[in-house]
Each structure stands twice: as structure tokens, then as C-alpha cells.
Amino acid sequence: MSLVEQMDTVTDAAAGTVDRHATTQTFESTNPASGAVVGVFPVHDTGAVTETVERARPAAARWAELGFDGRRERLAAYRGYLARRMNELADLVHRENGKPHADAILEITLAVEHLAWAGSHARKALGSRRVRTGLLAANHAAYLEYQPLGVVGVIGPWNYPVFTPMGSIAYALAAGNAVVFKPSEHTPAVGAWLAAAWRAAVPDCADAFQVVTGFGETGAALCRAGVGKLAFTGSAPTGRKVMAACAETLTPVLMELGGKDAMIVDDDADVVAAADAAVWGAMSNAGQTCIGIERVYATSAVYDRFVAEVTAQVRKLRPGSDDEATYGPMTMASQGDIVRRHVSDAAASGRVVRGEADPALFPNENYLAPAVLLDVPDSSPAICEETFGPTLSITRVRDAEEALERANATSYGLAGSVFTRSKARGLDLARRMRSGMTSVNSVLTFASVPALPFGGVGESGFGRIHGEDGLKEFTRAKAITRQKYALPVNLMSFGRPASATDAVARVMGMIHGRHR
Numbered sequence: 001m002s003l004v005e006q007m008d009t010v011t012d013a014a015a016g017t018v019d020r021h022a023t024t025q026t027f028e029s030t031n032p033a034s035g036a037v038v039g040v041f042p043v044h045d046t047g048a049v050t051e052t053v054e055r056a057r058p059a060a061a062r063w064a065e066l067g068f069d070g071r072r073e074r075l076a077a078y079r080g081y082l083a084r085r086m087n088e089l090a091d092l093v094h095r096e097n098g099k100p101h102a103d104a105i106l107e108i109t110l111a112v113e114h115l116a117w118a119g120s121h122a123r124k125a126l127g128s129r130r131v132r133t134g135l136l137a138a139n140h141a142a143y144l145e146y147q148p149l150g151v152v153g154v155i156g157p158w159n160y161p162v163f164t165p166m167g168s169i170a171y172a173l174a175a176g177n178a179v180v181f182k183p184s185e186h187t188p189a190v191g192a193w194l195a196a197a198w199r200a201a202v203p204d205c206a207d208a209f210q211v212v213t214g215f216g217e218t219g220a221a222l223c224r225a226g227v228g229k230l231a232f233t234g235s236a237p238t239g240r241k242v243m244a245a246c247a248e249t250l251t252p253v254l255m256e257l258g259g260k261d262a263m264i265v266d267d268d269a270d271v272v273a274a275a276d277a278a279v280w281g282a283m284s285n286a287g288q289t290c291i292g293i294e295r296v297y298a299t300s301a302v303y304d305r306f307v308a309e310v311t312a313q314v315r316k317l318r319p320g321s322d323d324e325a326t327y328g329p330m331t332m333a334s335q336g337d338i339v340r341r342h343v344s345d346a347a348a349s350g351r352v353v354r355g356e357a358d359p360a361l362f363p364n365e366n367y368l369a370p371a372v373l374l375d376v377p378d379s380s381p382a383i384c385e386e387t388f389g390p391t392l393s394i395t396r397v398r399d400a401e402e403a404l405e406r407a408n409a410t411s412y413g414l415a416g417s418v419f420t421r422s423k424a425r426g427l428d429l430a431r432r433m434r435s436g437m438t439s440v441n442s443v444l445t446f447a448s449v450p451a452l453p454f455g456g457v458g459e460s461g462f463g464r465i466h467g468e469d470g471l472k473e474f475t476r477a478k479a480i481t482r483q484k485y486a487l488p489v490n491l492m493s494f495g496r497p498a499s500a501t502d503a504v505a506r507v508m509g510m511i512h513g514r515h516r
Contacts, residue, residue, distance in 0.1 A: 027214070029188050032098040032329045032366050033321035039096075039189045044212040049221035052210050053180055056151045059207035060178035064148050066205070068123035074202045075119035075174060079112050081201035086112075089162065089193060096189050097161055098321070098328035098366070099285050104162075110448055111166040114466065117450030118174035125468040126175060126475060133481070135511075136491070136504075141482045146475035148176030149228025155219045155242065156191065157233045158184035158331050159288040159388075163447075165191070167454060167465035168231035168254070169209065172474040178208045182222050186331055188213040220245045227251060229474060233290075234258075235386075236459045254473055255461035256454070258386040259290050259414030262407035263443070264429055265298040265306055266400045269419035273441065274302075275309035277417065281443035282392035283317055283370050286327045288335070291415040291437070291444055294387055296394045297403035303396040310372055310394065311353050318357040319367045319390070327390065329366035336368055339389030342382040343371050346393070350376030378406070386412070400429060408434040414456035417443045436460065 025043035030036065044052070063071065082089065090104035097104070126146035133142045152172040156165030161183060169179050183191025195211035202208070212218055216238075223230055223245035231254040232242045239257045246253050263281070265274045281293035298306045317326045330336040346352055355370040362369075373382050373393040382393050397403045400420070407416060415437040418429045426440035436456040437446040446452050453469035455461060464470055489500045 027185065027188075029096055029186070031095050032331050032333070033363060035364070038092075039192075041188045041192065041213040043214040044218050044221070045214075046217075046221040046224075049180075049212050049218060050225050052212055053151055053153070053222070053225040053227060055207055056178040056180055056210055059205065060148070060150045060176075063173070063178055063205050063208040064176040068127065071122065071174060071176065072119040074205060075115055075170070078198055078201045079115040079119075081197050082108065082115070083112050085197070089190075089197075092193055093161060093187075093190055094321075094328075096187050097158060097331050100325055100328055101323070103285060103327075107160055107163045111163045111170070113448070114163075114166060114450045115170045118170045118471065121451075121468070122174040122176075122471055125471045135507075137481065139483060139485050139487050141484055143480040143482070145478050145480075146175070146472055147478045148475055150177060151227045152177045152179050152474055153222045153225065153227035153230040154179055154181045155222065155230070155232045155234070156181065156183050156187075157290075158186035159285060159290070161187035161190040162194065164233050164256075164290075166194075167256075167470065168233075168474075169194075171465060171470040172229075172231070173209065175471050175474040177228065177474055179210070180222060180225075180227065181209070181211050182219050183211065183213065185213070185215050216241075223251060224249055229254065231463075231465070231474075232256070236461075239461065254455075254463035254465070256290070256463070256465065257414075257456065257459060257461035258388070258412060259292075259456065259460050260294050260384075260386055260410050260412040261291055261415045261417070261435070262295040262297060262403075262410075262433075263293045263417040263419065264400055264403040264407060264433075265296060265302055266403075266418070266420035266422075266425065266429075267299050267301040268421045269302055269306075270421065270441070271302050271305045272309055274419035275306055275313060277419070277441075277443045278392060279310055279313045279317075281417065283314070283327055283390045286319065286330055286368065287339070287390040288331060288388055289444075290388075291447060292388075293417060293443055294391070294393065295383060295407070296392060297397045297406055298394060299397055299399050299403065303394075307372075307374065307394055310392065314353070314370045314372055314392075315356045317355050317370045317390075319362065319369070321363070329364070330368060330389065333366055335388055336366060338385075339368055339387055339391060342380075342385070342387045342389070343373070343391060346371075346373040346376040346380055346382045349380055350374055378409070384410070400425070404429055404432055408432075410434075411459040412456070413458040414460035415439075415444070415446070434458070436464075 029038040093104035094101045128145040131142045154168045198209040199206040233256040236257045351374040353372040370390040416433045416435045420426045430438035439445045453464035454466040455464040
């Protein structure tokens, strides 16, 4: 299928989610590099969203009845479809999101890996198991299992329009739920493509994964539609609105919010490797990465060398839409204004080193030159607020302990990085960094390990995707006990003799009372 035919398919897939509850409003998705229209999509209103969720309910029941093996088989068919059409999807991501084709391939590869892990590990993480009963219920058998929630709503972001929402979609499906997905209004074509791919790969369970498109009102309708859980990825301010909407129906939420991730470069760090990782972590995807590195705290012993290495690397970067570009445009034009404000403020209070690419040659204002911000005050927006653009602040500190203190001095707590040659020192700093995830001598690596949970603390949200924690996030724990045989005395009966509880108290004293 050609890309043009593919776009017709995904647009039809988005429109097809409202069979009887048609909507007349539409919106355009545009290429951030050129402004060209990528596709036209419906604005699904409350009625359309409700109908989609209701159609997903019987699909969820059928999907759950397939069991772990049946779901694993179909998830394998889906990931095979994605793997075979990876270049098609990467082309679409490049056109709609703006990131280089190679980076889109990397993103899709990660999503496929997570699909494989979720499908093959769901039984082990969620299947029924025996648990110990303890003394008081010694005549019973106890079982624990994790049951699906039914229909899960997912509201996804635009910066990683495949990998990030798939962290919820894949794990929710593997856990036995149906999914209704609202992609960002900036990348609806990618979301619709993913849903169309599901229908093609898993036609017997087509309604187990559906898409709705639109703006904030569509997302709010999904929050209020009675889903079993709502998984949201986005900014903290929008997350609060999502939580408020979900609170109306007591719908539980998973929040993956923003970050202001820090890197610590210790005295003994490999400076060249640390600089390379910092530049990639800060500038890839035009800095539009929630787990990207925005702050670096380098000790005095390595600061000058680190800054020189970072500066040399940054001066080689060039934004653009061609195959030679290192990163693409800002997907959301308004985010560029925030980046410019942060850089301007830093220039007034510190020092800014800019990339050598001539902004006059950029096709439009969505392209931003990279900027390194040196020793700006802690009160600067570039230190306090999420920038989400191709910038990197570097601050000189006395030692790694000061670096850790300043790294933790933020309301965010998503991820971070530590560079040191000492294994013990690296793990110690990583454990004490106030973040949900930390890489030692690399950046972002935790996201590529399917078995590791992904999520933050504080303003960066709560709940986890990926790993066993991610599978359990989309289930409810179910406890069951079964009496194997009756005891001569039933303690849970009004007919128990008065001496029975005294005997239990003596036994408890003998077993537990000696511990002080």
C-alpha cells in the first residue's frame, strides 16, 4: 500500500469509530517542517466517544476470554505487522511529528520490543498463583490473580507518538483489556495508523483497540466515559485537568507527566562519553523528550573539559527535515516560544553557547538552533521549568554530593543520569537521586528495558508502565480463599467456645512475643 493509500486508510479508521454518532467537525494534521496537510480527522464529540467505549465493552469481554495464550498469539501478529511496515510508519512519523526517519525507526523498534515482552510475560506476572495462608487460615488454600479492568482509555503525547502510548496500549492489551486511544491532536495520523494496523493484523478482535481523535474536549469525554482506567501522558497542568475530569466518575488514573531530568558528572567520569550522552539526551527529537537531559551538574574537576566537549559536539548539530539533519523541527509551534523565553532569560543572567547552524537558513520558525546554557542561576526558568527544546544547562558544582542535592531540588522526579567510573558510587548516587528511573554511564537506557517499570514521582506523575508493574497497572488484584477442611473449632463463628481465643492468644505470645 502506498503512503497516500495508507493515509486514506488511517483517516477512514479514525472516522469509522463513529458509525451512528456521526460528527461534522474535522481538523487538519500538518507537517511541522513544511505546513503541508498530512490528513483530515474528525473531532469526536461526547456522544461519539461514549459510543466507541460502549462498543469496546463486549470486545473487552471477548478479548479477556481468549486467555494469555490467545492474546499472546494476536499480539505477536500485531507486532509482526508493525515490524514489516516499520518504514511506512516511520515515514508517517517523520511527516507528522518532524523527527528524522532514523529516529522514528528507533522509536518503533522500542515499541515492538515492548509489545513482545508484554505478550510473553503477562501469564507469569498476572496468572493465578497460590500464596501462603498463615496460621489463622491454615485449613484454607489462598489464591491471587490479576483480572483485567475492561476498557482502558489512553491519551497519548505527540513527541513519541508510537513508543510512549504503546507503553500503555501494549500492556493494557496483554493484561486482557480493550483500549480506546486518543492520540494527540498534533499526531492523529500516527494514532489512526496504529489502530488501522491492529484491525488488519487482528481482524477477529478488531474492536479491542479503537481510536478517537480531537482536542481537549475529546479527551475529557474519554475521561468521563466510564473506562476502567485512564492512562495519560503529557504536562502536569493538563494532567491535573485529566484527573479532575476522571474524579467525576471515580475513574483511576495513571499519570506520566513532565520532567526536568538531571545528569551528574563526577570527578572520575569519562568526560567524552558523558558529553556525548548529554548532547544526545538533550538535543535528540529537538529536545522534545520527557526523559531528556535538561540539567547537568559537573564537578569542578571535570567542568571545563566537559563544557568544551559538549560545545564542540553541539556546534556540529543541524536541525532540518533532510536525511542529513541531526534533529527536526518543534512539533508544536507554541513550544518554541517557551524555549526562546528560557534561552533569552538565561542569556541575560548567564552565558549561552549556540550551535553554528545559521538560523537564517532554517525553513521556518519551528526550527531551533541548539543552545548550551552555562551557570545560569537556580531561579532561572531554564533550571526550574520544563524547557522541552534543544537546550542544555551546565552548572559547576563542588562535588557529586552538591550535584545530587541540586539535582533533587526540583518538584519534578522523572529520570536522570550519573557518570562515574566507580560502580559503587554510581549505584549509590542513582539510588539517592529523586527520580523514578536513573541510568549510570548512559542516558535513557531504562526505557529500552521492557522488564523495568517506567514512571516518575512528584510533578512527574505516578503509576508505572512497562515491566510487571506496567502489566499490573491495568488490572485489579483478586484474592480468593478455599477451605480445604473444617477445624474442630471455628474462630470465625459466634459458636466458638470462650477458651478458644485465649488459646490463640497464648500461641501468638509463644510465636511472636519473644521478639522485642
